[in-house]
Amino acid sequence: MSGFTRRALIGSAAGASGLAAAKLAGSYGLIPPDGGGIWGPGETLTYAAQRVLGRDALAREFRKDQISQPSYANGKPPKDEAYLRSQAAGFADWRLTVDGMVDRPAEFSVADLKTHPSSSQITHLACEEGWSFIAEWTGIPLSRVLELVGASAQAKYVVYRSIQPRWWDSVDMADALHPQTLIAYGMNGGDLPDRHGGPLRVRVPRQLGYKSVKYVTRLTVTDSVDGFGKGKGSFAAERGYAWYNGI
Ligand SMILES: Nc1nc2c(c(=O)[nH]1)N[C@H]1C(S)=C(S)[C@@H](COP(=O)(O)O)O[C@H]1N2
Numbered sequence: 001m002s003g004f005t006r007r008a009l010i011g012s013a014a015g016a017s018g019l020a021a022a023k024l025a026g027s028y029g030l031i032p033p034d035g036g037g038i039w040g041p042g043e044t045l046t047y048a049a050q051r052v053l054g055r056d057a058l059a060r061e062f063r064k065d066q067i068s069q070p071s072y073a074n075g076k077p078p079k080d081e082a083y084l085r086s087q088a089a090g091f092a093d094w095r096l097t098v099d100g101m102v103d104r105p106a107e108f109s110v111a112d113l114k115t116h117p118s119s120s121q122i123t124h125l126a127c128e129e130g131w132s133f134i135a136e137w138t139g140i141p142l143s144r145v146l147e148l149v150g151a152s153a154q155a156k157y158v159v160y161r162s163i164q165p166r167w168w169d170s171v172d173m174a175d176a177l178h179p180q181t182l183i184a185y186g187m188n189g190g191d192l193p194d195r196h197g198g199p200l201r202v203r204v205p206r207q208l209g210y211k212s213v214k215y216v217t218r219l220t221v222t223d224s225v226d227g228f229g230k231g232k233g234s235f236a237a238e239r240g241y242a243w244y245n246g247i
Pocket residue numbers: 072073074075125126127128162164167195196197208209210211212213214215
C-alpha cells in the first residue's frame with residue numbers, strides 16, 4: 001500500500017464515482033476476499049476507507065477496574081481426545097505451526113512464544129450476537145511471530161486455523177502487523193482459560209469477536225485466500241458474516 005495516499009482515495013471518491021473509487025481500491029489490494037469481485041458495494045468501500053484512513057488506529061484500551069466479571073465465552077472447550085490429552089499434559093505438546101510465504105517455517109510451543117517480550121491489553125470483545133466483555137489479554141504480538149519466521153513482503157494475508165476445524169479466519173497484513181493483534185496465551189493475569197481458547201488464541205481487538213479464533217494451531221502467510229475453504233477468507237464469511245468487520 002506504499003505510495004497510496006489518503007488524497008488518492010478521497011479525491012477519487014469525492015470527485016468521481018464510487019465505481020472509480022472501488023476500482024482504485026481494487027488496484028491497491030483493498031477489496032475484501034468476500035467482496036465477490038463486485039465493484040462498489042458498501043462493504044468494499046468501508047473496508048477500503050478504514051484501511052486507508054485508519055489502518056494504524058488503536059482499539060480503545062480500558063483500566064483494570066473495568067475488566068468484566070464474569071467474562072463470557074462462546075461455546076464450550078473442545079471435547080475431542082487430542083485436545084483433552086494436550087490439556088492433561090499442560091499443553092506442553094501444543095504447537096503453533098507457521099508456514100506459507102515465510103523464510104523460516106517454524107513450530108512454536110507455548111513456552112517458545114513466552115520467551116519473547118509479552119504484550120498486554122485491556123480491550124473489549126464484542127460478539128456479533130450482541131454480548132460483550134472487557135478483559136486483559138496477554139501474548140506475543142502477531143507481528144513479532146511474522147518477524148521471527150521472516151514473512152514475505154509480498155504477503156497479503158495471514159490465515160489462522162484452530163483445533164476446531166470449522167474455526168478458521170484470516171486478516172490482511174494491516175491487521176496482522178497491527179500492534180494490538182496478539183497470539184494470546186494469557187487472560188486477566190493468568191493462563192488463558194480453556195473456555196476462552198487456551199492455550200493459544202488469536203486476538204484481533206479491532207474486529208468483532210469471531211475474528212479472535214480460539215485453540216489456534218496454525219498460521220499460514222499467503223498472498224491469496226483462494227486456496228482456503230471457499231476462498232472467502234474465513235468460515236464466518238462462508239456463513240454470511242463479513243470477512244472484514246472493523247469496530
Ligand atoms: N475455535 C473457536 N474460536 C472462536 C469461537 C469458537 O466457538 N471456537 N467463537 C468465536 C466467537 S463467535 C466469538 S464472539 C469469540 C468469543 O470469545 P470468548 O469465547 O473468549 O468469549 O470467539 C470466537 N472464536
